[in-house]
Structures are given as structure tokens and as C-alpha cells.
Amino acid sequence: MDLHLTEAQKTFREEVRAFIDERLPMALRRKLRAGHFPNRQEILDWHRKLNVKGWAAPHWPKEYGGSD
Structure with a gap:
């Protein structure tokens, strides 16, 4: 099992x-x-604030306020 963060995960963490x-x-x-x-x-x-960013329901489609 690799517990190191991927570059995408590191980028998201910084975001x-x-x-x-x-x-x-x-x-x-x-x-x-x-x-x-x-x-x-x-x-x-x-x-x-989370909703504006699309993080209140991240797996919802963007048109419904999510970030997918």
C-alpha cells in the first residue's frame, strides 16, 4: 500500500x-x-463559502452547486 500523496492530492491539499x-x-x-x-x-x-467554491456537495454536478 502506497501512503504517499499523488501530485494531484498535494495540489488539492494546498488549494x-x-x-x-x-x-x-x-x-x-x-x-x-x-x-x-x-x-x-x-x-x-x-x-x-463552501457552496460558492462547489465544495458543499462536491460530487454533485456543477449545475446543482457541486464541483463534478
């Missing part, structure tokens, strides 16, 4: 990291790091 760095509010990061749960509005805001 996810950049997305989080750019879009996850610092206040929410601190809250999560402290072990607290996000409130309803924070969850909705984050899911909107």
Missing part, C-alpha cells in the same frame, strides 16, 4: 489550505481552536 487561510474568519478560527462550537450564523456563513 484547501489556501481557501481556509483566505476565507475562514480569524474569530471563528480562535473559537474552534479553543474547542467551542460555531453558532448557527457562523455555520451558515461557512457553508455559503
